[in-house]
Amino acid sequence: xxxLVRSRRSRQAKVEAGIAPDSQPSTRLIDAVPIPVGxxxxxxxxxxxxxxxxxxxxxxxxxLEEMRAAGVDLIVPLIGQGELLGALYLGPRLSDQPYxxxxxxxxxxxxxxxxxxxxxxxxVREQQAEAKERERIQQEMQVAALIxxxxxxxxxxxxxxxHVDAFYRPARAVGGDFYDFIPLADGRLxxxxxxxTDKGVPAALVMATCRAMLRAAAQRHAxxxxxxxxxxxxxxxxxxxxxxxxxxxxxIDTEVGELVLAxxxxxxxxxxTTDGVIELRATGMPLGLMPDMSxxxxxxxxxxxxxxxxxxxxxxEAHNIEGExxxxxxLMGRVAVKPSNDDMVAAxxxxxxxxxxxxAEQEDDITLVVVRRIASAxxxxxxxxxxxxxxxxxxxxxxxxxxxxxxxxxxxxxxxxALGLDEARLERLKTAVGxxxxxxxxxxxENRAEIPVEVEVVASAAAVTVRVSDQGGEKPIPDAELPDIxxxxxxxxxxxxxxxxxxxxxxxxxxxxxQDGTHSVELVMNREEGVS
Amino acid sequence: MEDGFxxxxxxxxxxxxxxxxxxxxxxxxxxxxxxYDEATSRPGRVMLDFSGVDYIxxxxxxxxxxxxxxxRSEGREVAAFGLTxxxxxxxxxxxxxxFMAIYEDENAAVAAG
Numbered sequence: 265x266x267x268l269v270r271s272r273r274s275r276q277a278k279v280e281a282g283i284a285p286d287s288q289p290s291t292r293l294i295d296a297v298p299i300p301v302g303x304x305x306x307x308x309x310x311x312x313x314x315x316x317x318x319x320x321x322x323x324x325x326x327x328l329e330e331m332r333a334a335g336v337d338l339i340v341p342l343i344g345q346g347e348l349l350g351a352l353y354l355g356p357r358l359s360d361q362p363y364x365x366x367x368x369x370x371x372x373x374x375x376x377x378x379x380x381x382x383x384x385x386x387x388v389r390e391q392q393a394e395a396k397e398r399e400r401i402q403q404e405m406q407v408a409a410l411i412x413x414x415x416x417x418x419x420x421x422x423x424x425x426x427h428v429d430a431f432y433r434p435a436r437a438v439g440g441d442f443y444d445f446i447p448l449a450d451g452r453l454x455x456x457x458x459x460x461t462d463k464g465v466p467a468a469l470v471m472a473t474c475r476a477m478l479r480a481a482a483q484r485h486a487x488x489x490x491x492x493x494x495x496x497x498x499x500x501x502x503x504x505x506x507x508x509x510x511x512x513x514x515x516i517d518t519e520v521g522e523l524v525l526a527x528x529x530x531x532x533x534x535x536x537t538t539d540g541v542i543e544l545r546a547t548g549m550p551l552g553l554m555p556d557m558s559x560x561x562x563x564x565x566x567x568x569x570x571x572x573x574x575x576x577x578x579x580x581e582a583h584n585i586e587g588e589x590x591x592x593x594x595l596m597g598r599v600a601v602k603p604s605n606d607d608m609v610a611a612x613x614x615x616x617x618x619x620x621x622x623x624a625e626q627e628d629d630i631t632l633v634v635v636r637r638i639a640s641a642x643x644x645x646x647x648x649x650x651x652x653x654x655x656x657x658x659x660x661x662x663x664x665x666x667x668x669x670x671x672x673x674x675x676x677x678x679x680x681x682a683l684g685l686d687e688a689r690l691e692r693l694k695t696a697v698g699x700x701x702x703x704x705x706x707x708x709x710e711n712r713a714e715i716p717v718e719v720e721v722v723a724s725a726a727a728v729t730v731r732v733s734d735q736g737g738e739k740p741i742p743d744a745e746l747p748d749i750x751x752x753x754x755x756x757x758x759x760x761x762x763x764x765x766x767x768x769x770x771x772x773x774x775x776x777x778x779q780d781g782t783h784s785v786e787l788v789m790n791r792e793e794g795v796s
Numbered sequence: 797m798e799d800g801f802x803x804x805x806x807x808x809x810x811x812x813x814x815x816x817x818x819x820x821x822x823x824x825x826x827x828x829x830x831x832y833d834e835a836t837s838r839p840g841r842v843m844l845d846f847s848g849v850d851y852i853x854x855x856x857x858x859x860x861x862x863x864x865x866x867x868r869s870e871g872r873e874v875a876a877f878g879l880t881x882x883x884x885x886x887x888x889x890x891x892x893x894x895f896m897a898i899y900e901d902e903n904a905a906v907a908a909g
Binding site: 755 | 822851854858861865868880882885889890892
């Protein structure tokens with residue numbers, strides 16, 4: 265007797281075992297002939313339901329012919345829930361008598377008992393296989409996640425005057441997102457964000473390779489376009505077919521805020537400026553697709569307060585419950601809004617979660633890199649303070665009376681005397697301080713002696729900053745334009761109006777800030793010429 | 797702090813020499829204008845000597861601009877000398893130097909006359 269077991273999942277007949285129930289010498293093992301799905305015999309067995317002698321059957325069936333050749337006499341179908349789970353094949357009776365009605369009914373009864381048990385066994389086996397597969401996938405994902413987490417930056421760069429933040433959350437099936445910060449010479453910082461097509465271990469391995477290539481190329485070339493072109497050349501022969509990497513590489517000169525970037529097919533970066541959000545577009549093919557690619561470069565000067573947001577498509581291609589995509593317009597709209605505590609990462613992740621809805625499964629990795637140039641020198645100084653490299657040289661106040669700017673000038677000069685500013689820079693700083701304090705006395709505090717003008721002198725390794733505060737509130741400070749001396753000399757313009765203009769010309773940077781009725785002007789003088 | 801301002805007029809050859817001392821700010825207006833008027837009672841240049849000046853602020857620059865405006869309307873030539881390197885720079889930045897000749901010292905100013 266042979267037993268045929270069919271796998272439900274594969275729908276392919278599979279011979280599980282051929283058994284001889286006893287070892288009588290005349291017992292012969294019958295080859296278990298598979299019954300292909302859709303074979304006429306299958307249809308017959310299902311419709312008949314009970315044991316069938318095949319001798320009298322006339323069917324267009326390969327299986328039937330094979331069975332006859334194998335010496336099968338009687339087929340007992342094993343049917344569960346309308347499905348042919350298997351069959352018992354019996355050869356001729358040892359007595360050479362045909363199978364009796366009793367025999368058939370016995371076999372039919374046996375089959376009806378066996379079939380449900382087989383069904384259960386089959387289900388158990390399938391579940392075990394599925395569990396094993398799940399475990400394998402899970403292990404693979406764990407490996408992928410491990411590779412990724414090992415290679416993503418452990419710490420964020422800490423740069424005076426800048427705030428860098430990053431967010432990475434893998435999808436359940438880990439994708440190939442990555443980001444990196446590469447410290448470069450001369451206070452420049454390389455910023456990378458990328459996405460490898462595909463998921464799991466293959467994507468993680470390509471990501472690891474690509475990251476290493478980028479790090480090496482970043483030290484070889486000063487231009488982001490060259491870095492990407494170089495990595496592309498190296499990656500093309502290494503990368504598995506049909507895989508590629510989108511990648512954006514930016515170099516920021518953190519001293520002056522200049523940003524140069526090249527883009528290999530990645531999401532465009534957004535920058536929130538005082539004039540709204542701009543896209544920094546630079547074209548280029550993804551890495552690893554084809555050799556000899558060149559990449560555009562885009563330059564942008566990040567002003568104080570500007571925020572650059574780099575994203576992966578896990579954000580823009582996330583869907584809500586109605587199947588709508590998060591999309592670039594919404595992202596741009598959110599970047600435009602300054603978060604109350606300046607936490608752009610939290611604001612964007614929060615908005616995305618609000619969009620996809622609670623408990624929604626994340627479709628793809630989500631990666632965010634936010635680079636902000638800190639708005640005010642005070643805030644910048646606070647970052648410095650964390651670094652422990654800033655020193656408050658003096659803090660004093662003068663009554664708001666005409667002429668008192670000269671007290672402030674003397675005190676500032678004394679405070680900075682140890683810094684070794686050259687004569688010209690010291691004199692310019694003194695003039696700027698004098699003009700700023702004059703403005704604070706006259707315009708900010710309106711010559712009310714009882715309201716003091718506060719002055720603070722702070723030095724860092726690179727610059728000295730003098731902060732002058734009055735109680736002038738939110739009064740706007742006009743832009744320092746070049747006064748028209750011709751008009752003044754012709755009597756068409758008041759001879760006054762030199763103060764703001766002079767201040768702007770005297771120091772390396774002037775920043776103004778109004779908060780809670782206090783108006784502050786910060787004068788930044790670099791400690792050395794040309795070092796900004 | 798008030799250093800005061802003084803302007804004394806004398807003559808050198810055909811020109812008037814105005815020696816300024818102290819602080820050139822808003823308060824110098826009266827003194828400087830009076831000195832200018834006195835200096836222009838005769839023909840010739842008005843030479844402003846800044847070597848005794850220790851502080852010039854934007855209100856002082858406005859006063860000087862006022863004097864230059866007057867000189868321009870009267871066709872009077874104005875020269876200056878004795879400025880520190882810093883105030884020379886300030887005069888250049890504010891373009892005062894475009895409307896009056898600036899010399900290193902008295903000798904150079906007189907020789908140019």
